[in-house]
Amino acid sequence: MSTLPSTPQSAESAIGTSRVKRGMAEQLKGGVIMDVVNAEQAKIAEDAGAVAVMALERVPADIRKDGGVARMSDPNMIEEIIEAVSIPVMAKSRIGHFVEAQVLQSLGVDYIDESEVLTPADEVNHSDKWAFTTPFVCGATNLGEALRRIAEGAAMIRSKGEAGTGNVVEAVRHLRQIKNEIAKLRGFDNNELYAAAKELRAPYELVKEVAELGKLPVVLFSAGGVATPADAALMRQLGAEGVFVGSGIFKSGDPAKRAAAIVKATTFYDDPKIIADASRNLGEAMVGINCDTLPEAERYANRGW
Amino acid sequence: MTTPTIGVLALQGDVREHLIALAAADAVARPVRRPEELTEVDALVIPGGESTTMSKLAVLFGMLEPLRERVRAGMPVYGTCAGMIMLANKLLDGREDQETLGGIDMIVRRNAFGRQNESFEAKIDFAGIEGGPVEGVFIRAPWVESVGGGAEVLATYDGHTVAVRQGNVLATSFHPELTGDDRVHAYFVDMVRAGL
Numbered sequence: 001m002s003t004l005p006s007t008p009q010s011a012e013s014a015i016g017t018s019r020v021k022r023g024m025a026e027q028l029k030g031g032v033i034m035d036v037v038n039a040e041q042a043k044i045a046e047d048a049g050a051v052a053v054m055a056l057e058r059v060p061a062d063i064r065k066d067g068g069v070a071r072m073s074d075p076n077m078i079e080e081i082i083e084a085v086s087i088p089v090m091a092k093s094r095i096g097h098f099v100e101a102q103v104l105q106s107l108g109v110d111y112i113d114e115s116e117v118l119t120p121a122d123e124v125n126h127s128d129k130w131a132f133t134t135p136f137v138c139g140a141t142n143l144g145e146a147l148r149r150i151a152e153g154a155a156m157i158r159s160k161g162e163a164g165t166g167n168v169v170e171a172v173r174h175l176r177q178i179k180n181e182i183a184k185l186r187g188f189d190n191n192e193l194y195a196a197a198k199e200l201r202a203p204y205e206l207v208k209e210v211a212e213l214g215k216l217p218v219v220l221f222s223a224g225g226v227a228t229p230a231d232a233a234l235m236r237q238l239g240a241e242g243v244f245v246g247s248g249i250f251k252s253g254d255p256a257k258r259a260a261a262i263v264k265a266t267t268f269y270d271d272p273k274i275i276a277d278a279s280r281n282l283g284e285a286m287v288g289i290n291c292d293t294l295p296e297a298e299r300y301a302n303r304g305w
Numbered sequence: 306m307t308t309p310t311i312g313v314l315a316l317q318g319d320v321r322e323h324l325i326a327l328a329a330a331d332a333v334a335r336p337v338r339r340p341e342e343l344t345e346v347d348a349l350v351i352p353g354g355e356s357t358t359m360s361k362l363a364v365l366f367g368m369l370e371p372l373r374e375r376v377r378a379g380m381p382v383y384g385t386c387a388g389m390i391m392l393a394n395k396l397l398d399g400r401e402d403q404e405t406l407g408g409i410d411m412i413v414r415r416n417a418f419g420r421q422n423e424s425f426e427a428k429i430d431f432a433g434i435e436g437g438p439v440e441g442v443f444i445r446a447p448w449v450e451s452v453g454g455g456a457e458v459l460a461t462y463d464g465h466t467v468a469v470r471q472g473n474v475l476a477t478s479f480h481p482e483l484t485g486d487d488r489v490h491a492y493f494v495d496m497v498r499a500g501l
Contacts, residue, residue, distance in 0.1 A: 013427035020424045023483045024444050026319040027353045027386070046400075049362060051317060051355040086400060087355055088421065088445065110421035110445070133422050267316055267362055268338070 021135035021155035024111065025219035028052055028088070028156075028242055032232065032263050033221070035059050035246040038077065039084035041255070048259035052088040052110070054244065055081040060117050060164025061247035061286065064298065070118040072100040078107050090137070095304050096122025098131070105134040111156070112136045116303035117163045117246075126304065129153025139223065141174045141301050143181035147202030147210070148305075150218060157216055159240070160301040161224010164247050166288030168225040168234065170301055175222055175238045185211040224300075227252070227285045229265030229278040236269035253283030309497040312337035312346035314372075316362040318354020318387060322482035323490075330490040332497070340371040348381040348497040351388030351406075353444065353480050356415065359387055360404045369404055376408045381473040381500060383493040389469075389476035390415055390447055397450060408474040410453030417448040417465070418478075429479065431468060432459045434488050441467070441479035448478055473500060 014020075031051030036042040042053045057073040058066065072093055082089045088110035093100035095114055100121075104112050112134050114127055129136040130153035139160035140146035146157045159178075161171030181200075185207065188196055193211055197204040209217050222235035223244035232243045243266050245259075252258045261278040268274040296302070308331065313323045315336035327334035327350065337343050349372075351359075363369045376382055376392075384392040390399070391406050393413035399405075418424070424445060428438035441462065449466035452458060460468035460477070467478040473496060481489035 013425040015423065015425045017426050019426060019442050019483055020444060023319075023442050023480060024421055024424060026322060026483065027355065027444060029319060029321070029354075030315070030317040031355060031358055046357065049358045049365075051358050086398070086416065087357060105422065108420050108422060135421065263358070263362070264365065267366075 016133035018155065022218050024088075024135055025137070025156035028221075029219060030267060031242045032259075032266050033090065033242065033244045034249055034259060035244075036081060036250070039080045041250055042081045042085045042089075044256050045249070045259055046085045046087050048256060049263040050087060050259065051242070052090055053081065053085060054090045054092065054113065054246075055109070056092055059247040059250060060300075061166070061251050062164075063117060064164045064289075072097070072103065072118070075103065075107055078104070078109065082108060092118055093127070094118040095120040096125050096127055098127040101127050101132060101134075101136075105132055109134060114138050114154075116160055116300045120303050126152050129155075137221070139304060140178065142177045143185075143210070144200035144202050145305070146178060146216060146220075147200060147206045150206060150216070151203050154218065156219050156221065158221040158223040158244055160304070161222065161226075162294070163224045163300055164289075165225050165294070166227040166248060166251070166286040167290065168227075168231045171222050171224040171226070171235060172238065174301070175235065175240055178216075178220065179239050182210055182214060182216070186214055226262070227288065228282075229261045229275050232262045233265045233269040233275050236266060242266065248286055251286035253285075258282050258285075307498060307501050308333055309347040309494065309501060310335065310345065311348045311350060311494070311497060312343065313350045313352055314338075314359070314388075316354075316366070316368070317358050318352040319480070319482060320352050322480075323350045323352050323385075326482045326487050326490040327494070329487045330494045332494045338366070338368075340367060343368070343371050343375060347501060348383075348493075349375070350493070351382065351384040351391050352482070353386035353388065356387035356390040357400050357403055359391065364404055369406070372406050376406050376474070379473055379500075381475075381493070381497045382408055383475040385477050385480050385482060386444065386446055389413060389449075389478055392474055392476045394453075409469055409471040409476055410456050411469055411471075411476075412450040413447050414450050415447050416445050417450075418443055418446045421445055427462055429460050429462060429467065431489065434492055436488065439481060439488055440484040440486050442483045443467075443479045446478045
């Protein structure tokens with residue numbers, strides 16, 4: 001962590017530092033963050049052992065079904081969820097919609113997800129995340145995209161996956177892509193890192209840091225398409241430090257049971273016997289969508305750049 | 306000099322950072338998730354994380370009683386943030402069903418310093434640690450509301466107790482594992498070594 005800006009020299013305290021923002025995500029590692037649309041679901045998630053909840057008006061599966069423009073949630077609904085649980089609460093802003101982000105910060109959410117699941121508000125720019133005290137998590141499909149988000153101030157990265165499909169194929173692709181690109185950087189000498197930075201369209205300093213660390217300088221979670229305990233364990237074995245679960249829980253037959261099972265499998269991701277036990281009698285999983293039948297305009301992973 | 310083996314409770318949280326800090330402080334560090342792994346370590350660190358989740362997973366995987374037994378039997382333990390909460394004899398603003406291990410005669414208030422927007426860094430004077438104040442990173446941090454006779458206050462911030470020791474058990478509201486300053490871990494490793 002030595003590359004983070006150090007503690008200010010004054011005797012005073014400092015809020016919103018990189019360490020505090022990135023450190024918050026470190027505390028979530030090994031955990032499951034669940035999408036919830038009301039206080040009742042938030043309590044079910046907390047009871048099941050979620051490390052945080054994502055407050056949103058409609059889970060991605062319903063956003064897909066309803067169509068139209070998807071926006072930040074109603075502040076009342078977010079506040080109700082903050083009131084209902086003692087674990088951290090996250091909420092989503094549209095890509096580039098820094099005013100939605102300002103509103104979420106003023107509500108006191110613990111993390112802002114600048115999310116491709118909502119309809120992008122800006123086709124060129126993401127929000128300047130350094131301008132906020134509240135930390136941001138952003139989606140990425142590859143290393144360059146992850147580093148561009150980190151350069152803009154993101155304190156946590158997640159795969160984009162293809163939220164609301166119940167199909168992990170895209171999240172697997174993104175995690176493998178990021179992992180492979182990091183492994184490739186590890187083998188580069190200093191001369192090659194400049195060209196690598198240009199190719200990744202990311203700042204040289206960040207590229208160099210990743211080459212040295214062998215990982216992103218922030219926490220990496222998986223998101224998009226996780227529907228079963230085995231899905232969650234798969235993402236962790238592929239290198240995700242934790243898992244977001246969206247529609248997969250509350251679009252299934254027995255949300256409380258499935259939520260607890262996914263938490264178990266995320267902790268014991270390398271123990272097939274525990275994953276097997278967690279997978280028993282969970283009732284119906286969400287039906288799911290095959291990603292290759294999705295029309296181009298409905299592919300969330302293409303949003304953001 | 307003997308090298309102690311110190312486990313890091315790896316149910317959830319910033320396990321990796323503690324493993325790195327312990328290794329830098331000359332201990333053999335390994336993750337502990339199962340009761341049988343607990344029997345193989347001389348001491349334990351309970352990391353930062355989400356205390357409700359950690360407590361739930363400890364119950365679910367049969368770790369709660371083995372942990373309590375080792376703590377009662379005098380195993381050295383160090384808890385940061387959520388780990389401090391786990392070591393409290395009594396908890397305020399926790400969930401009603403939230404289990405702790407106990408170990409320090411103190412009452413801890415969960416999320417006492419506020420939500421993430423109030424999370425902060427500050428220099429902390431730490432009794433027994435040389436070389437100037439340690440860097441304190443406080444994330445949705447708890448504080449110690451009050452301590453009983455056997456517990457010694459090692460650090461305060463803004464009038465609130467943020468580091469406590471009782472015998473072999475140490476707890477801080479903040480996260481030395483996030484700073485690259487390993488002096489608090491070295492202090493704990495010395496505690497462990499003294500008991501071997």
